[in-house]
Amino acid sequence: MFKKATTSFNCKVSSLLITLFSSQTFAAWDDVNMTEGVTAISKGVFELHMLIFWICVVIGVIVFGVMFYSMFAYTKKKNPNPSTFHENTKVELAWTIVPFLILVFMAIPASNTLTTIYDDSEGDINIQVVGYQWKWQYKYLEDEIDFFSNLTTDLDEIYNKTPKGEHYLEEVDEVVVIPTGKKIRFLITANDVIHSWWMPDFAIKQDAIPGFINTAWTIVDKPGTYRGKCTELCGKNHAFMPIVVKVVPQDEYDAWVRNKKEEAFKMAELTEKNWTAEELTQRGEGVYQKNCVACHRVNGQGLTGIFPALAGSDIVLNNKAKHIEILMEGVQGAAMQSFSNQLSEVDMASVITYTRQAWGNAQDGDGQIVVPKDIVEYKEPKA
Amino acid sequence: MSAVIESHDHEHHHGPAKGITRWLYTTNHKDIGTLYLWFSFTMFLIGGAMAMVIRAELFQPGMQIVEPEFYNQMLTLHGLIMVFGAVMPAFVGLANWLVPMMVGAPDMALPRMNNLSFWILPIAFTVLLSSLFMEGGAPNFGWTFYAPLSTTYAPPSVTFFIFSVHIMGASSIMGSINVIVTIMNMRAPGMTLMKMPLFVWSWLITAYLLIAVMPVLAGAVTMMLMDIHFGTSFFNAAGGGDPVLFQHIFWFFGHPEVYIMILPAFGITSHIIETFSRKQLFGHTSMVWAMTSIAILSFVVWAHHMFTVGMPLAAELFFMWATMLIAVPTGVKVFNWVATMFKGSISYETPMLFSIAFVVLFTIGGFSGLMLAITPADFQYHDTYFVVAHFHYVLVPGSIFAIMAAVYFWIPKWTGNMYDERLGKLHFWLSFIGVNVTFFPQHWIGLAGMPRRVPDYALQFADWNMVSTVGAFLFGASQILFLFIVIKTVMGGKKATPEVWEGARGLEWTVESPPPYHTFTTPPKVSQ
16 A cells, blocks of 8 residues: 555656646746757857856866765764865866866867857848837848838737737737848947847847947848847837847748838839828828837827827927927937938828827817928928 | 043043934944944845836736836846945945954044945935936936936936946945055054955955946946036947947946955855864965956956947957956865865854855856856847846855855854844745745746846746746845844844854954954954
8 A cells, every 4th residue: 555655656746747847838948948049150159058058067066066075074063073274285276277278178169159150241131230219120231121120019918908929029010031041141230229139049149239330140041930139228118129030932032022122112102192181190190109109108198207298299289390300300319219211201291190180189289281292392402 | 742642532432422423423343334234234125125026027928017117217226226235335334344353453444434435325325216206217227327328318317326326436435445544554463464364355355446446437427427418429429429438438347346246255255164164264375366366357357248249359259268267266266165164064053054055156156157258158148137147146145145144154243142043044045045946047038038127028938937036025025034133133142252153263253242342452463
């Protein structure tokens, strides 16, 4: 009976262990270790990481082994008369020199990998990456494709009103698309504060610094969708500006490029079109949600002391020219940045119109709308 | 002649003044040490409460209890308060209590400056904390306050932050001058530099580091002030400035600063391990050289905090190699402690438990530090929770455990009462479990890709964040027990002998427990 009890206990323990290690919760090795990634560089980095890790483990086992042995073998009870030695030149020299040699052994592969990473020659495709509070802009320098990439996770998910999706906080409206097998060079900079562009699967992390252009490169052979994040504190929505890169075969990439160019052409047509106030307001609401709510809030109230309210603002109500100027140029010395490169003429006009119409502003102010043509005129050099 | 009369006059005032003026006007190193320690503990609780807000928000993915703006204010103030308000003043407090007694001096060399350097600290932190109630909120750019987030994009309260950093810096510099002058001029006859106790040595080195780098920090914040209010562009790229310059200046201060927070812990640990191993410390001289090497190296490794800013290859290689080199003297210290325990006669009172935990857990922090030194791997670790785990391992079970060990070790000397050993051990085990449950999983979520300084995270990090939060609350709660134990010991308890611990070495154990208000008015003679 006793034996039976033990067996059933063993059963329970082993099934517990199995559930612990096989269940989704604590299982995957990926959830507790660095990713191996998908490039030659990232695999090299992973190997360095594991090498230094095991070196530390071995040193730890030896040092803590001696320590724990001493703790048990030389207690006051077991060893009432302590030894009196307090130095030993040979031992001391040994434990200075041996660690030094281990470090040299470690420094060699690390320096080699680093030298490989440091190659800033041109890529087959060069993409400029610009960090903004709180989104990324990507400009394909050869194909003149230019877009912003915003988080798409719904605010309701973030505020726990609806269940969180699979790619919670790791999903964007426009992904970066690159072809397999080509050398892609990223030219990384920022528009406002310092951000950092991190793609763990490529082992790339480069700070995006205003006034500087940092480079990084990668060659990815494995198609797939890879997810990364901003890793430099860049203000309140730092956690909400993810990076998604989709690696596709060359032909699929070419198709994507064609498609992007067509979109740009259609956008140009839209600028020419005659817009009504309703159309602009409707479009503008979407633009506002993407670009403005972070600071000025859904209700246009902003945040006292840092982000001015738009609802009832004198400029928004009655000063159309100044209103356009602020969005185009930004405000010196404040968080308000210039949106002239971020928004198309259509989006610029519609978001201005939206803020002039929403929250009762249309009734309180002059109710003037702004059409894309106004923005085009603003951009033309003043005669 | 008048000097003689004055000193005769002093003979009539042995004890402290009565009431609040005792603490306001005091120039007594023991009183000022006590003030520093209580101030530090208060800040530890305030900074700890902020850590609880952070961990509570991270308990689950999604935004639950605070908004991202406030979260960033919490993480900024938590860092600043713990570094400048909790750890540094605690070590200054210990230096005040112990350095004069260890070198056989009657007091600190510059007692009035000592009073001033303490009393400007509460002012600095009142200014800093008051920013929480200002329009636009408290500083929200992290304790490293990288420009331009801390200049062009900062809330208006940044100006108050700058002034408070200036005051803290002035306090630290005055404290360091005092320590150096005391050690250099007031050692008892016969106490040569190499005979000095290691805590005194560790503080001598720390004080030099402080004098070297606090002015650099003051320079950095002054340049920020100029950028914000006087139209300069030190750190503003649009005006021809350089945001990376800020990081170079900051970390030239910042790296020695992290050693400022660990060197005195090395000193404390050496004393405690030799006492409870009942065996002379192994390698006293090599300990001194190891600390000196660490201090010198600390000036040439700063850019390992900046491997991702886009430095040239040569710089990355240099800073990688220099950083790895620090492992050698640090290793020597750990080996010396282990060798001290080897063939000792060890007993496990609370200070020893904290010190052993210090050696093990600080070494784990050292290992992750070594990993972080490997530049290519750092590209993956940098600014993730792996870094958070690393520096919390060297600061919490590192510096903080050493401070707690010191309090348990010397509180019988300070108060004349033994602390409650059972409660002390309970406090140790709760803290030990709490600290590991909090910070060990952070290595994993960092490696798996969770950035630091985020109020919300992707779902794959949820489980270990929950575990970490549970640990944090356990650790936080167990510090209330610490407060209780300390108060209980101050109020009463078993009377302590002058020696307190069997075979304890050092001049402080030759005076009564508690020591008279003025000790060593005639210097003792150090022989051996």
